[in-house]
Amino acid sequence: MQAKSTRPVNDVRCRWQHWLATMTLLGLSMPSIGQAPAAPAQGGPALSPSVAALAKAVSSDPLTMGWMQGFPPPAAKLVMHTPESVVYPRNRWAFSHIRELVPTATVWRGNGPASPLPRAERDIGSIPFTDVDGTRRTFADMLTLTYTDGILVMHKGKVIYERYFGALNDHTPHIAMSVTKSLVGTLAAMLVADGKLDPAAPVTRYLPELADTAYGDATVREVMDMTVGVHYSEDYANPKAEIWDYARAGGMLARPAGYSGPPNFYDFLRTLRKEGDHNQVFAYKTVNAEVLAWILRRVSGQSLAQLLSARIWQPMGAEQDAYFTVDSIGTESGGGGFNTTLRDLARFGELMRNDGRFNGRQIIPTSVVADIRRGGDRAKFANSTSGPALPGWSYRDMWWVTHDSHGVYQAFGVYGQRIYIDPKAELTIVRYASHPVASNAANNPITFRAFDALAQSLMK
Amino acid sequence: MQAKSTRPVNDVRCRWQHWLATMTLLGLSMPSIGQAPAAPAQGGPALSPSVAALAKAVSSDPLTMGWMQGFPPPAAKLVMHTPESVVYPRNRWAFSHIRELVPTATVWRGNGPASPLPRAERDIGSIPFTDVDGTRRTFADMLTLTYTDGILVMHKGKVIYERYFGALNDHTPHIAMSVTKSLVGTLAAMLVADGKLDPAAPVTRYLPELADTAYGDATVREVMDMTVGVHYSEDYANPKAEIWDYARAGGMLARPAGYSGPPNFYDFLRTLRKEGDHNQVFAYKTVNAEVLAWILRRVSGQSLAQLLSARIWQPMGAEQDAYFTVDSIGTESGGGGFNTTLRDLARFGELMRNDGRFNGRQIIPTSVVADIRRGGDRAKFANSTSGPALPGWSYRDMWWVTHDSHGVYQAFGVYGQRIYIDPKAELTIVRYASHPVASNAANNPITFRAFDALAQSLMK
Known part of the structure; x- marks a missing residue:
């Protein structure tokens, strides 16, 4: 059952949350971790910012909010694989339940015993x-x-x-x-140490498929350190940013009827075009990963x-x-x-x-x-x-x-x-x-x- | 990327495989495990049935077939969450990779050691x-x-x-x-033994939501032993069978544009109507489970x-x-x-x-x-x-x-x-x-x- 939103679809805040939701689905970072966020407007009575922030954090506890409790959960308490359902505050539930929302591949721990994690607990909470x-x-x-x-x-x-x-x-x-x-x-870096991967080699030595892309004349090291000049924007506020193409290609953002874009990560990466020179400046772009x-x-x-x-x-x-x-x-x-x-x-x-x-x-x-x-x-x-x-x-x-x-x-x-x-x-x-x-x-x-x-x- | 089929969509065999595929996705049984299957026609040279069957089984090995090998796999070797891709022979790969195709929920093994499985191996293959x-x-x-x-x-x-x-x-x-x-x-049966579940109780004692359904006057025991009289067909050969509604409700069969049917298992179960009397005959129907x-x-x-x-x-x-x-x-x-x-x-x-x-x-x-x-x-x-x-x-x-x-x-x-x-x-x-x-x-x-x-x- 689709959780019905009470917010109008065209509401700016709603759209902003939609973008955030997609980033959540993709696990992407903002272009810069140092960039100041646009703070959502605070509603309600005038609390001191400090008290209001604490109250918001406490009240958004996912158990208190009641997400996905009951069989079935009430419609208003559903968290599903929709853009709306994994933004705050639903993200507080979703981030611990990703495999229930999308397909996944196991990273096997093996059959051996878990390595010990010795304990010497102390309460550092009051520091x-x-x-x-x-x-x-x-x-x-x-x-x-x-x-x-x-x-x-x-x-x-x-x-x-x-x-x-x-x-x-x-x-x-x-x-x-x-x-x-x-x-x-x-x-x-481990494969480099093994001698199996040459960081000085062109990307195309390993991925000839990327010859006609931004990566056609980039080196592996430029990819590893994110100094590739690639036309790719992670600007959440721009619906035309390449991040949305990436999201649709990865199948994490729902595709519109008649979608004819790249059907997977590989095909999306093949569409990337060069912008500026490589090896000039650090530019944090998820596609490099x-x-x-x-x-x-x-x-x-x-x-x-x-x-x-x-x-x-x-x-x-x-x-x-x-x-x-x-x-x-x-x-x-x-x-x-x-x-x-x-x-x-x-x-x-x-x-x-x-x-x-x-x-x-x-x-x-x-x-x-x-x-x-x-x-x-x-x-x-x-x-x-x-x-x-x-x-x-x-x-x-x-x-x-x-x-x-x-x-x-x-x-x-x-x-x-x-x-x-x-x-x-x-x-x-x-x-x-x-x-x-x-x-x-x-x-x-x-x-x-x-x-x-x-x-x-x-x-x- | 969608694997392209070389079979025409309206081909009868194709449709039959489509139905099988959906059953695969749903993990459903045929109405009767005793019912004789409609054997697919054998093509190719006239081998003895025995030799042909062995050859087919060996040649369909998923590693030999090359499903999902390569980065990316060739389009013809993809196995995706589409009806076509999980029928034979692709099912030979898919059944061991279901979590890579659909969302799943963990059944946790706990943190303890695995219980021993003592071994006394012998080759029983020649029996x-x-x-x-x-x-x-x-x-x-x-x-x-x-x-x-x-x-x-x-x-x-x-x-x-x-x-x-x-x-x-x-x-x-x-x-x-x-x-x-x-x-x-x-x-x-364990909850019955615990005294927490009464098999003689009406289903509605636990699920009042089902009062107006086939289960409105059924008992828990009738559900446990599948003697419920419910209008629900698992006939693969009938595109109007309720199995397809169930499949769409469960989200495992792709929904057509504008789908307005039940959005999940719970809502689908609420649509089931009575047919015949309860407790008269065994009738294997997945909805009971x-x-x-x-x-x-x-x-x-x-x-x-x-x-x-x-x-x-x-x-x-x-x-x-x-x-x-x-x-x-x-x-x-x-x-x-x-x-x-x-x-x-x-x-x-x-x-x-x-x-x-x-x-x-x-x-x-x-x-x-x-x-x-x-x-x-x-x-x-x-x-x-x-x-x-x-x-x-x-x-x-x-x-x-x-x-x-x-x-x-x-x-x-x-x-x-x-x-x-x-x-x-x-x-x-x-x-x-x-x-x-x-x-x-x-x-x-x-x-x-x-x-x-x-x-x-x-x-x-």
């Missing part, structure tokens, strides 16, 4: 910090204000804090959104799901199977379709923090982690749209590298998904969230302050 | 038997001729034989088709996937997560949408054979298994369309009970899916297959002779 507006807050406040669905903190290899909210629990996968890209970039995923399949002879299972998920002793969303011909979304539990995302984060070693094995070559930590070209990042908000950062192998004094590097996904690795503090944080605003610019300020306060506290 | 046409065959011949994707045989609690073919392996779920119903019936699944959800407060996980899959120590296909509002198909590995299906079969005890625990009450083994009303079965082909049988709690000298009872799914439990021979056989013909009547004769020969051999 204080000062928010950007001068408000004194706690780490727990940050979780509420960023619409956190779950968080797992590891310090010196032990779980010190693990909390779940709303629709998430310790064994259910949650969509990782663009955190997916960092997995794809890591796998690519899809091209890289295609290269990985061609080079390894495995699907992305098989490759990730064989090279990382099985060796690291994952606790649960993970999965990718797939298009109409079974192609995984390497741009944003990965779903896993927070515990297994934490295992992956720890694997990275430990220079590729975990579960008693060297799973990722040390050189791969070193390459990521060393980072990408900072000048090309500074000149990008992300540059002003994230000064001094770079992007390498599809990871965000801060170049700060702790050597922090991160995987980002829209709506608050995060892997945060602080080598100096021996700290790994993984968080899943379902923020009303896609752009991480909406939560970065408070997230960073809370994470930094935690790191400082742990290093005392 | 001989005489086919109905007098041909001397072996057990291994039967596997080929029934288009077996995998088989696991347990004798006295040990795995004596385990083989996989084509697209299946030991850790990948395969669709169980109407074997699903036997799980639903078992869960219902969907009604029973609804009752289970209402009584337990859990989804079917949650209930099966909590009551059976976790306690028995399943090795892999299983899953159900779901409709557009997340409703599991209790009629035919269950997918699990052969190993876990074998665990479930052994659990039944051992009177509900497995993995060191009494998981299903002994009384439940005894009730199933005692069987249903044999006269009502004899008078059904299934009666003539399966003399002396009955149907109880959605299990097929032979009442033979070994006390054999079985779960059946179209295209050859099977749980075969022979208590006297201490034998459990589970088989997955992708036969060109849906009806088990197409494989029962050879299957039964091979299974019987195996039992006799093991009892020597």
